[in-house]
Amino acid sequence: MNDEFVARAQEVLARDTSTVPEFWQNKYRDEAAKNWDKFYNRNATNFYKDRHWTDREFEELRPGYTFAEKNPVLLEIGCGVGNFILPVLERNPSVYAYACDFSPRAVDYVKASDGYNPDRCHAFVCDITQDQLTDTIPPHSVDIVSSIFVFSALPPEKQAAAVSNIVRVLRPGGRVLIREHGLYDMAQLRFKPGRKLADNLYVRQDGTLSYYYSTERLRELFVAHGGLVELDNDYVFRRLTNVKKELDVDRVFVQARFQAPLDSSALETALQDAHIVGPQTEEERRQAWEALYMHGCVPPPAQ
Ligand SMILES: C[S@@+](CC[C@H](N)C(=O)[O-])C[C@H]1O[C@@H](n2cnc3c(N)ncnc32)[C@H](O)[C@@H]1O
Numbered sequence: 001m002n003d004e005f006v007a008r009a010q011e012v013l014a015r016d017t018s019t020v021p022e023f024w025q026n027k028y029r030d031e032a033a034k035n036w037d038k039f040y041n042r043n044a045t046n047f048y049k050d051r052h053w054t055d056r057e058f059e060e061l062r063p064g065y066t067f068a069e070k071n072p073v074l075l076e077i078g079c080g081v082g083n084f085i086l087p088v089l090e091r092n093p094s095v096y097a098y099a100c101d102f103s104p105r106a107v108d109y110v111k112a113s114d115g116y117n118p119d120r121c122h123a124f125v126c127d128i129t130q131d132q133l134t135d136t137i138p139p140h141s142v143d144i145v146s147s148i149f150v151f152s153a154l155p156p157e158k159q160a161a162a163v164s165n166i167v168r169v170l171r172p173g174g175r176v177l178i179r180e181h182g183l184y185d186m187a188q189l190r191f192k193p194g195r196k197l198a199d200n201l202y203v204r205q206d207g208t209l210s211y212y213y214s215t216e217r218l219r220e221l222f223v224a225h226g227g228l229v230e231l232d233n234d235y236v237f238r239r240l241t242n243v244k245k246e247l248d249v250d251r252v253f254v255q256a257r258f259q260a261p262l263d264s265s266a267l268e269t270a271l272q273d274a275h276i277v278g279p280q281t282e283e284e285r286r287q288a289w290e291a292l293y294m295h296g297c298v299p300p301p302a303q
Pocket of ligand 1: 032036037048051077078079080081082083084100101102103106126127128129147148149150153154
C-alpha cells in the first residue's frame with residue numbers, strides 16, 4: 001500500500017479510541033446469525049446486486065474450467081440470497097454447487113429462486129464457525145470454495161475455526177477464492193466512535209459485524225493455520241467518484257486464492273509434469289518452479 005494512504009488512514013483510525021462495552025460486544029457476537037436473518041427479513045432479495053464480475057477476477061469460475069479433467073464441485077460459504085452462486089451456475093452448466101448460510105431466511109430465498117435446480121445445487125443452513133461442513137459434504141471432495149464478503153462478517157476469534165472447517169472438505173489441489181473488505185477501506189474509516197469492537201472489527205447500525213483484512217491476516221489464517229499454499233493475495237483499490245457530492249472515495253478489498261497441498265500421488269504426477277529430474281540451468285529451474293506453482297505445490301515464483 002502507498003505510504004501516504006496508509007499514514008492518512010492510520011491518523012483517522014487513531015482518533016477513535018472508544019470500544020463497544022463488553023456486554024454489547026458479547027451480544028453482537030452471539031446474535032450474529034439472528035441479525036443477518038433480520039437483515040434478509042427487511043431487505044429480502046433486494047440488497048445486493050448479482051455479482052457478474054466474479055469470472056473476470058477468478059479463472060476457476062469461467063465456463064469450461066475443469067479440475068483434474070472433471071467438472072468442478074463448488075462450495076459457497078455465506079451464500080446470502082444467491083447473488084454470487086446463481087449467476088455462476090447459470091454461466092457454467094457443468095458445475096455442481098453446495099451453498100450454505102447461517103441465515104435460514106437467506107437459504108430459503110436461494111431455494112425459492114428460479115435459478116435453483118436441486119439436481120445441480122444443494123443449499124443448506126450452516127454456521128461455518130461451528131457446524132461441521134462434513135455433516136453435509138463428503139470430506140476432501142470440493143474443488144472450489146468461495147468466500148465473497150463472508151470472512152468479513154466473522155469476528156477474529158472465530159476465523160480460524162471457519163478455515164479448519166473449509167480445509168476438511170477441500171480436495172488435494174482444491175482452491176479457496178476470496179474477496180473481502182480490505183484494511184483502510186473507506187467504510188472502515190467512516191465508522192463513527194462507538195462502533196469499534198476491536199482492531200479492524202466494527203458493528204454496523206443493523207448489528208452485523210464487519211472485519212477489515214490485511215493480506216497478512218489472510219496469510220496467517222489460510223497458510224499458517226490452514227496449511228494451504230498461497231497462489232495470490234493482494235489489495236484491490238477502486239476510486240469511486242460521487243459526481244453529485246464532488247467526492248472521491250477509496251474502496252479497498254483483499255482478493256486471494258489459496259490451494260490445498262497435493263497428496264503424494266498427485267504430487268508425483270506434478271513432479272513428472274514439471275520434469276524435475278535434477279534441473280541444470282537457471283531457466284530449467286524457473287520452468288520447474290512455475291509448473292509446480294501451477295499445481296499449487298509451491299508459492300508463486302519470485303518476479
Ligand atoms: C455480505 S453477505 C454476502 C453474501 C454473498 N456471498 C454474496 O456475494 O452476495 C455475507 C453473508 O455471510 C453470511 N454469514 C455471516 N457469517 C456467517 C457464518 N458464520 N456462517 C455462515 N454464513 C455466514 C451472512 O448471513 C450473509 O448472508
